[in-house]
Amino acid sequence: MKKIFVITFLTLLSLTGFTQTVTNDFENAGGWKYYSNVCWGIGMNNEYEYFNTNVVGGGFTGSKVCQTQNLGEKNICRLESPWTNLAAGNIEFDHAVPSKNGTRKLTVYLVKEDDSKSKILEFTYTNGNANHASIANNVTGIRKIRWEWTGNDGNSRGQLDNIVIPGTNASDPSHDCEPMAAIIDADGDGVPDTQDEYPNDKYRAYNNYYPATGFGTVAFEDNWPAYGDYDLNDLVMGYKFKIVSNAQHNVVEIFNTMLLRANGAGMENGFGYQLPAVNPGSIRAVTGAGNQSGYTISDNGTETGNPTKATIIVFDKSHQYMNEWNTEKGVPPVPDVQFDIYLEFMKNGVAGAAGTITVSNLNIAQWNPFLVANGQRGREIHLPNYLPTDLADQSLFGTGDDDTQTGKYYKSKTNLPWALDIYGAFDYPAEHMDISQTYLHFGAWVESSGANFKDWYSNTGAGYRDDAKIY
Numbered sequence: 001m002k003k004i005f006v007i008t009f010l011t012l013l014s015l016t017g018f019t020q021t022v023t024n025d026f027e028n029a030g031g032w033k034y035y036s037n038v039c040w041g042i043g044m045n046n047e048y049e050y051f052n053t054n055v056v057g058g059g060f061t062g063s064k065v066c067q068t069q070n071l072g073e074k075n076i077c078r079l080e081s082p083w084t085n086l087a088a089g090n091i092e093f094d095h096a097v098p099s100k101n102g103t104r105k106l107t108v109y110l111v112k113e114d115d116s117k118s119k120i121l122e123f124t125y126t127n128g129n130a131n132h133a134s135i136a137n138n139v140t141g142i143r144k145i146r147w148e149w150t151g152n153d154g155n156s157r158g159q160l161d162n163i164v165i166p167g168t169n170a171s172d173p174s175h176d177c178e179p180m181a182a183i184i185d186a187d188g189d190g191v192p193d194t195q196d197e198y199p200n201d202k203y204r205a206y207n208n209y210y211p212a213t214g215f216g217t218v219a220f221e222d223n224w225p226a227y228g229d230y231d232l233n234d235l236v237m238g239y240k241f242k243i244v245s246n247a248q249h250n251v252v253e254i255f256n257t258m259l260l261r262a263n264g265a266g267m268e269n270g271f272g273y274q275l276p277a278v279n280p281g282s283i284r285a286v287t288g289a290g291n292q293s294g295y296t297i298s299d300n301g302t303e304t305g306n307p308t309k310a311t312i313i314v315f316d317k318s319h320q321y322m323n324e325w326n327t328e329k330g331v332p333p334v335p336d337v338q339f340d341i342y343l344e345f346m347k348n349g350v351a352g353a354a355g356t357i358t359v360s361n362l363n364i365a366q367w368n369p370f371l372v373a374n375g376q377r378g379r380e381i382h383l384p385n386y387l388p389t390d391l392a393d394q395s396l397f398g399t400g401d402d403d404t405q406t407g408k409y410y411k412s413k414t415n416l417p418w419a420l421d422i423y424g425a426f427d428y429p430a431e432h433m434d435i436s437q438t439y440l441h442f443g444a445w446v447e448s449s450g451a452n453f454k455d456w457y458s459n460t461g462a463g464y465r466d467d468a469k470i471y
Ligand SMILES: [Ca+2]
Pocket: 185, 186, 187, 188, 189, 190, 191, 192, 193, 196, 198, 199
């Protein structure tokens, strides 16, 4: 909600269409207290005074009794504006040092948050008259203006009046007049730096992670439409998505890390996934996939033959990448094999031909992973109740143990699945170990349609698992 609020707020500001200014004519009845409350003068070693005079202009003039000698930073005679979200336009003010003795000089700076400064005016007084400054400014972003008087004489009064600064007050009085974090937006993409994970990149703003931390796991039984040994370890894949989005929450790119963890299978199985909400034309490029022999791949890296839902083939044959099965008791495990899949949706702000998609419409949680059994493209095995792709061989539905029908997909008559999606790590069964005898509440979880024993895979308490059957 916070992000939405801030965006709305900024939009309203820009819609008003006024050139906003930060002003100070020192005439407020509240006196200096009023101005210091809205963050004028921060950085001075003592307060401004009021001087009832028309020397500069109006009834009151900002005036500081100060040493104009160069006595070091602490004693420099100066005034500072509030932090201002500066806009292009003229910076205007009147200034004077009425009781001039010796050499007196005014130097005006734009100051950045890191206290680096750039000079915008240097003025040497030759008399006590008021002077008007009008300084063309093209700098935007968070700055304050610092007026410093120096000289070779003792006490004097640097005076200011009728200050007009193009921009809006960006100081936060409730936080020591620090720059208001909510509206610092270095790259101008509309997302404040504090919320912008790419504060210097206008084409990127947010990272979105799925799962929120670590890896999720999908595990498959490749004997579908038969139960087979039902060990659900014929392909075990870790998955992680980092979705980068821009200020409008459009997907810019996806970094998808896939881990081949086990392939306890005699068959050569492939793996892919579909993004149901993504038109393939919204993706500019896919890189990082493994071999894709037996598949037809479009120029942008998505699979041809699924014209409305982007389909990514991660690899064609798992055993090319992992010789061991990583499921056989007594055989030492081999390391996971990592695939870094990169999906480019936008480049320098330009979307793919089919246009942008928002992170919420993408809804990465509905990604649709599937195993392709034994190199036969049509033999797709999906998570329960996930739809087949356009390339699935529908003649397999309802055969063997499968009970796929309208509204029910990849489930048996007793609702057993051929694939599992675990939002975290998964200690998968060892080779040939039926998952329902490895995880002792798995059956009850299925029978209850997931209502009971939701922790069937994670709970290590008594009665939950047969450790001897876990790899
Ligand atoms: Ca930004």
